[in-house]
Amino acid sequence: MSAVRLATSQFATSFASRAAVVASAPGRVNLLGEHTDYNGGPVLPVALERRTAVAAAPSADWRVVSSLDGVVHELDVNAPLRRQWTDYLVGVVRELRSVGAAPPGARVAIASTVPIGAGLSSSAALTVAAAKALALLAGRALTPADLVEVAFRAEHDQVGVRCGRMDQTIAVHAERGTALLIETGVGTMRRVAVPGRLWVVETGVAHALTGGELNVRRLECEQALASCRRWRPGLRHLADLSPGELPDVAARLPSPLIARVRHVVTETARTRDAARRLMAGDLASVGALLSEGHRSLRDEFCSTVPEADFLVEQAGMRGAYGARLTGAGWGGAVVVLAPADREARILAELTRDFGDRFGRVPAAWGTRAAAGARREALPPKER
Numbered sequence: 001m002s003a004v005r006l007a008t009s010q011f012a013t014s015f016a017s018r019a020a021v022v023a024s025a026p027g028r029v030n031l032l033g034e035h036t037d038y039n040g041g042p043v044l045p046v047a048l049e050r051r052t053a054v055a056a057a058p059s060a061d062w063r064v065v066s067s068l069d070g071v072v073h074e075l076d077v078n079a080p081l082r083r084q085w086t087d088y089l090v091g092v093v094r095e096l097r098s099v100g101a102a103p104p105g106a107r108v109a110i111a112s113t114v115p116i117g118a119g120l121s122s123s124a125a126l127t128v129a130a131a132k133a134l135a136l137l138a139g140r141a142l143t144p145a146d147l148v149e150v151a152f153r154a155e156h157d158q159v160g161v162r163c164g165r166m167d168q169t170i171a172v173h174a175e176r177g178t179a180l181l182i183e184t185g186v187g188t189m190r191r192v193a194v195p196g197r198l199w200v201v202e203t204g205v206a207h208a209l210t211g212g213e214l215n216v217r218r219l220e221c222e223q224a225l226a227s228c229r230r231w232r233p234g235l236r237h238l239a240d241l242s243p244g245e246l247p248d249v250a251a252r253l254p255s256p257l258i259a260r261v262r263h264v265v266t267e268t269a270r271t272r273d274a275a276r277r278l279m280a281g282d283l284a285s286v287g288a289l290l291s292e293g294h295r296s297l298r299d300e301f302c303s304t305v306p307e308a309d310f311l312v313e314q315a316g317m318r319g320a321y322g323a324r325l326t327g328a329g330w331g332g333a334v335v336v337l338a339p340a341d342r343e344a345r346i347l348a349e350l351t352r353d354f355g356d357r358f359g360r361v362p363a364a365w366g367t368r369a370a371a372g373a374r375r376e377a378l379p380p381k382e383r
C-alpha cells in the first residue's frame with residue numbers, strides 16, 4: 001500500500017475522522033559525495049520511489065500517531081525533547097513557529113515506505129513531509145528554500161544531529177528521472193538524468209537515529225579545517241583543498257585527520273567526475289567511481305561496516321558496474337549500479353552470497369529516480 005493510503009487510513013483509525021491535508025516526501029540514495037555536504041563539497045543524491053506521508057487536520061493540541069505501531073502520542077511542543085522519533089515532529093513544529101507557519105495544534109498520522117535507520121534519509125522524508133503538511137494546515141505555502149531550512153533546522157538544531165543539507169534538499173527539490181548535483185559550498189544545483197534503475201541492498205545493520213559517529217566525524221572535519229587554516233588562511237571548506245595539496249596536509253595534520261581530509265578531497269573530485277560521466281551516459285565509469293568511493297569510506301573515513309564491504313566486493317565480482325555504502329554509514333544500505341540486462345541475475349546472486357556469509361537474506365529492491373515533496377490528493381472516502 002502507498003504511504004499516502006497508509007497515513008490516511010491510520011488517521012481515520014486513530015482519530016475517527018478524515019485528514020484535512022496530506023503531504024509526502026521521498027527518501028534518497030546518495031549516488032556519490034558522502035560526508036562532503038558539511039565540508040563545502042558536491043553531492044549527487046537521487047530521490048527514491050519510497051516515500052513518507054503525513055496526514056493532518058486542525059486541532060487545539062498536538063496528537064501524533066505512526067502507522068508502525070498505532071500508538072497515539074500527546075505532544076507538548078514546549079517541553080524538553082524525549083529522545084524518541086516524535087522529537088523530529090516537535091522540531092518541525094518549533095521551526096515552523098519561528099517562521100510564523102505553524103498551526104496552533106494538529107492531529108497527525110505518519111506512514112512511510114522508506115526503511116528506517118537504513119541510511120536512506122527516512123528522517124528528512126519525515127521532517128520535509130511534516131513541514132509541508134503542517135504549513136498547509138496553517139494556510140502557508142513555504143518556498144522550497146524555506147521548506148529545506150525548516151526541515152534542516154528541525155533535525156540539526158532541535159534533534160541535534162549534525163547533518164548537512166543534502167537530504168532535505170533532495171527531498172524538496174527532486175524531479176523524476178534525475179539526480180541532483182548540489183554544490184554545497186556555493187549552493188548551486190544541477191539536474192543530471194539517471195537512466196534505468198538503481199538497486200538498494202540493505203545490510204540490516206541499523207545506524208543510530210541521533211547522530212553518534214556522524215557528530216564525531218563532523219568534529220574531526222572541523223578540527224582538520226582549523227589546522228589547515230594555519231597554513232592556508234582564508235580556506236573556507238575542506239573541499240576547497242585541491243588533491244595536489246594533500247602532501248601538505250599529510251605533513252602537517254595528525255592522524256586520523258589526514259585520512260578524513262583525504263576522503264573529503266578525493267570524494268569531491270570523484271563526485272564531480274561521476275556527474276560528468278553520468279551526463280555522458282557512461283554508467284560503467286560511474287560504477288567504478290562508486291566502488292572507489294566505498295573504498296575511501298572504508299579506509300579513510302572509517303564509516304563502513306563489514307556487511308557493506310562484503311556486498312560492494314561481491315557486486316563487483318558478480319558483474320555490477322559498481323556499488324557503495326550510501327548515506328551516513330555505520331550500517332545502512334548499499335547502492336548498486338548494474339547493467340540493465342543483467343541486473344536481476346546480479347541481485348539474485350548478491351543476496352544469495354550475503355545469505356551464505358551472514359546467515360540471513362537482505363532486503364533488496366530497485367527504484368527509479370523519483371520526485372520531491374508534494375501535496376497529495378486526499379484519497380476518496382473508503383466505503
Ligand code: GLA
Binds near residue numbers: 034163214327329
Ligand atoms: C547524513 C546527513 C547528510 C550527509 C550524510 C553523509 O545522511 O544527514 O547531511 O552528511 O550523512 O554524506
